[in-house]
Each structure stands twice: as C-alpha cells, then as structure tokens.
Amino acid sequence: MRQFLPISALLLGSAFLLFAGGVNGLILPVRGTAEGFSSFSLGLLGTGWAIGYVSGCLATPGLVSRVGHIRSFGVMAALAAISILASLLLLTPWAWIPLRAISGFCFAGAAMIVESWLSERAAPSERGRVFGIYTMVNLFSSTAGQMVLTLGDTRGFLFFVVGAIFYCMALVPTAISSSASPKPLFNVKIDLRGLLRNSPVALFGVFLVGISNSAFGTLSAVYAERVGLELTSIALFASLPVLAGAVAQVPVGYLSDRTDRRWVLVGLAVVAASSELAFILWQPANQAANLALAAGFGAAIFSMYPVILAHANDHAAEGTAIQVSGGLLMVFGFGGIAGPLIAGVGMSQIGPAGLFATSIASHILLILFTVYRIRARSAVPDADKQSFSATPMAKNATPATAVLAASDAEIREELNSDHEPPADAQENTPENPS
Template sequence: MSSVLSIAALLTGSALLLMAGGLHGLLLPVRGLAEGFSDASLGLLGAGWAAGYVAGCLAVPVIVKRVGHIRSFGVLASLAAIAVLLNLLFMRPEVWIPLRAVSGFCFAGAAMIVESWLNERATNQTRGRIFGIYTMINLGATTIGQMLLTLGDPAGFAFFVIGSIIYSLSLLPTALSTAATPAPLTQARLDLRQLWRNSPVAVVAILLVGVSNGTFGTLGAVYGRRIGLEVSDIAIMMSLALLFGAVIQVPVGLISDRVDRRGVLVGMAVAAMSIGTTLAFAGGFGPWTVIMLVSAFGGMIYSMYPVILAHASDHAAPGDFLKTSGGLLLIFGAGTMIGPPAASLLMAATYPAALFHVTAAAHVLMVAFTVWRMTQRRPVDTEDKSEFVPVISTARYATPESAVLDPRAEEAQEEDAA
C-alpha cells in the first residue's frame, strides 16, 4: 500500500490521460458521422492516430532529453487539449485527420513520461504489483472516458470541452510531483531481421492484429451508428469489448503458459473470425445481441497482443525483452495504419458490417501462417517459457516505457547480467 500511495499522483495523471483519450477517441467518429463525414475520412482518423502515436514513441525521448520531463509533459498535454478544441472549431475531415495525428503524438509522449516516473519508483519487489495496478487503472479510465458519452448529446460542444479539461487536469499531478526526475526515456528500436529470426509468427501476427484491432477500434462506432444503435449503446458496446479483453486475458494466459502459444493464438483468431463473420452476414439482430457479439469479438482480438508478446519473449535472447517488445509495438502501429483506411473504403462501397470482412481476412492470414509455422518449428518447452503477463488490452496505448515497467523486463535484465 505504501508503494501505491507514493505513486498515487502519477497514477492519477495517467488515469486522466487515458480518460481523455477514451472520450476523444469515441467522440470523433460519432460526431463525424453526425457531420456527414465519409467512411473513408473516418478511417483515416485511425491511421492518423497510429502514425502520430508511433512518431511520438520515436521522437519524444529526444525532446525530453533536450528540455526535461516536466516541460515536455506540459507541452504535450497542452497540445492534446488544444487539438480537442480545434476539432470543435473546424468540423472538417481534412482538418481532423492531421489533428488526430497530433493527438496521437502528444498522447504517446505524455504516456511515456508518466510511465518513466512509475518506472523510477518501481523496485524489483513492487514492479509486478505496480504494473498490474497501472494496467487496471488505465483500463478503467479508458472505459469511463468512453462511457461519458452516455451522459449527453455528442452533437453539442460539451464533450469536446470536457475532453480538453481532462487533458489539462492530467498536467497537475506531474507538475506537482515531488518524485525525482527519472532517467531518460526508452526509445523503441525496430530490428525486423532479428525479430523475424526469433519468431516469424510474432512478426506476422502482430502486424495482422494491428490491422484487425485498428479497424475495429476506429470504425466500431461507425458500424454501430450505421446499423442504428444509439450513442449510449455504442459507448456500452465499445467499453464492454475492452473489459471482455481484460477478463479473457486471465484464462488465456493460464492456458498459453501450459500449451503451445501458437495454438492458443489460432484458437482465438478462429473464434474472432467466426463472431465477425456472424455479424457480417447475419442480419436482424437486436441491439443487445449485437452488443454482446461485438463484446465477445473484442474479448478475442484484445487478448491476442499479450499472447504474441509472450510467444516472442519465449524465443528472444536473455536481456532482449525491451528490444523485442518495442519492435513489436512499432509493427503493430504499422498494421493500425493499414486496417482502418482499407475497411472504411470497403464499408463505403458495400455495407457497414464489411469492416468484419477486413478483420476476418487478417485472422484467416494469421491462422494460415501460424499453422504452417507450427509444422516447421517445435513448441517451446513449458519450463523454458517466459511468464505470461496481461497488458493494456488495446495495445494502442502501450509504449516503450510500458515495456520497461513490465516485470519481464527486469527479469530479462537480471538473467542477462547473470
């Protein structure tokens, strides 16, 4: 408890950041639809966020090194708050898309700075506890942010202002924190050749998970609105998808620690593909049937990332956990840039549920490649596996600093030192 209380201010700042991100991310597609934005432009919002987020993970460590943590966080949180208000002032897709990239850049950088403070305060004895609490708080904050949309009409200006206020409030805990200035931020590095040598399945699967999760995360609200769901139903649907992903990670982790993780990944991909195909081809479902099916779909796709990360860690060299997780994060971001634009074009040309054709295509490719690789390489022995650790469900909010806080990073460094 004392270790948690010592970082309460930082956890509060992180929660406010995630709350604003959850609200902003769901508000834009819902409001964009009301303003008559095309599905293609809404898909580009997701690509813009992903591009900005990846750029933030790469560039913000350099900025922090030049001007320090507190100044950098203040600038990034302020820019994120300004971007939300500019969304309100300029209701045009050609303005929203670059603003979404700015939001992604600022969000990634601000999250990394908060996490670096948490990393500084974590010890070998408390790292796992702090990581678990941090993950739960961020999941809860994201859910609360999305559920705020159930409290009013998104057609007005209030939710934009609220989002900007929450981003601004996230400044206060870090600005007033008495914690010592942390070490320089961790920079994500992509060594695709080494990642491929270690685990081809992880490289291909993480790219396809980025396609699938980015498509659903960006256009799930558009799909819901197009089929006639109310805004409150959409908020519940997207929030339950996140929560199901968090809950399902527990049994998935237990199973994947005992059997071939690739088989677990195949099973989850088949389940997601089956649910998505049902939603794409079967019509006439009531709102709550759609919500529960989509929630189950989200539970599957949001549980894949930690399985892939654990599988890659099983094959990585001792001490390479940070390099592995950082590289996978960048590949995931690349997939997130591909999926939403492709799905939005297909939705515009056909019908709303066509987004599940894109996710199904990603899952089919994942299953085919993974099954083939299972015939080429024997599974890792149970005693040689790294421990499965649940991570933030969407992976859209994971950063290189998230990987440093992961207890596996400390274990890998200790093994390498030994």
C-alpha cells in the same frame, strides 16, 4: 499506502490522460457520423492517430533528454487539448485527420513519460504490482471516458470541452508533485530482422492483429451507428469488447502456458472469425445480439497480442525481452496505420459489414500462416517457456510500457546486451531508439 503514495500523482495524471483519450477517441467518430463524414474519412482518423502515435514513440526520448519530463509532459497535454478543441472549431475531416495525428503523437509521448517515471519510482519488489495497478487504472479510465458520452448531447461542444479539460487536468498532479524528475527515458532499440528470425509468427501475426484491432477501435462506433444502435449502446459496443478482452486474458494465459501458444492463437483467430462471419451474414440490428457478439469478438481479438508477445519471448535470447516487446509494439503500430484505412474503404464500398470483412480477412491470413509455421517448426517445451503475463491493450501501450513491465534484472540484462549483442545480431543491428 506508504509504498504507493509517492506514485499516486503519476497514476492520477495517467487516469486523467486516459479518460480524456476515451472521450476524444469516441466523440470524433460519433460526431463525424452525425456531420455526414464518409466511412473512408473516418477511417483516416485512425490512420492519422496511428501515424502520430508511432512518431510519438520515436521522438519522445529525444525531447525528454533536452527539456526534461515535466516540461515534455506539459507540452504533450497542452497540444492534445488544443487538438480536440480545434476539432470542434474545424468540423471537416481534412482538418480532423492531421489534428488526430497530433493527438496520437501527444498521447504516446505523455504515456511514455508517465510510464518511464513510474518505472524508476517503483521499487524492484513492487514493480509487478505497480504495473498491474497502472494497467487497471488505464482500463477503467479509458472505459469511463467512453461511457461518459451517454450523459449528454454529442451534437454540441460539451464533450470536446470535457476532453480538453481532462487533458489539462493531467498536467496538475505531475506539475505539483515533489518527486524528483527521473533519468532520461530508457531507449529501446528495435531489431525487426532479429525478431523475424526468432519468431515469424509473432512479427507477421502482430501486424495482422494491429490491422483488425485498430480498424475496430476506430470504426466500431461508426458501425454501431450505421446499424441503428442508440448512443448508450454505441458506447457499450466500443467499450465492452475491451473489457471482455481484459477478462479473457486470465483463462487464455492459463491455457497458453500449458500448450503450444500458436494453437491458442489459432483458436482465438477462429473465435474472432466466427464472430465476424456472424456480423457479416446475420447483420443483427438489436442491441442484445450486437453486444453479445461484440463481447465474444473482443475477448478473442484483445487476447491475441499478449499471446503473441509471450510466444516471441519464448524464442527470444536472454536480455532482449524489452527489445522484443518494443519491436512488436512498433509493428502493431504499422498495422494500426493500415487497418482503419482498409476498413474505411470497405465500409464505403459495401456498407457497415466492410469493417468485419477487413478483420476476417486478416484473421484468416493469421490462421493460415500460423498453421504453416506449426508444421514447419516444433513447439517450445513447456519447461523452456516464459510465463504468460497480462498485457495492456497494445493500442495504448508504448515501448516504455515494456520497461515498466520488466523486472530490474531484465532491464540490466538489456543494458548489457546493448554493449554485447548476440553473435547472430551483431550485423544489421538498428540504432533507432523508440
């Protein structure tokens, strides 16, 4: 307890932030469906959020370096609260889309600030445990925020106000904390060309996973409502896959450490595609069948990102682990921009099944490309593999998450590699901080 009391304020602030994010992320598609918004416009909410999130990852280090952590966090939380309240006042998708982009920007910035603060406060011997607790707090809080919608009427103002309250409450623990403000954020330089050279499967795969995961995260509630599920089932349909994906990372990680990770990725894509095909052809209408399929689907799709990350790290040069993770997160964000937009068009054209038609197309492409790469390049020997580690869902991760998850030795290696880049990366090394 003595070790974790100094960071309890940060964990509590993060819990409030993720709770508000869970409320905000689910109330908009549920209320938007009730207001008669089209699937296309609701998909654009996810695209707007992803654009804002990527922008927040890029802009936050500069803001923190100018005004500090506490002021920056206050700005992010205040603007996030304003955006959800403005969504209540302006019940039109063309106002909600830019407001959702503002929310994504603020959410990314606030998460990066908390994560960088935790990273500096965590002792080297406790870094792994702090990261694990932080991940569990975020998963529980986000799920609780989604499930709280089952306790009231989504047609009124209640949950918009609840979300705004918790965004504001996230300010309190850090504002009254006596902990010293940390150093400026660690800048993660992105080298997409180097990542492509090291692991084409990782770069191509994480983009496709970003498409499918973000499409489901944005439009799962819309799908559930369109097939006739009640509100409690809609909340479960959105949250149960995330929980299943978190649990599945344990056996998936065990397997990927003992075989070619690319075959594990193919297996997960096959499981996901099978679930998607069942949704498309069967189109179940009862609660049990939908939740069972959603759990299997979520176990597959939300386990793919950590397998891809581990595979990329197997091929990465020493001192580039944080850079690799930051690059993959940015490419995942680009997929997150495209996924909800494509799925929204699909649902507008062919109905609810359009959501899973988008996902199955991305997973088939993932299977074909990964099998091609397996034939073109031999697997990494087990002795040379990096250890698989459970990873937060990429949609809520930032480049600062990679720093928090890294050991102090890895951070020092990355700092040194900034001054002495590998020979094959001295040319065309981007200078964009994320």
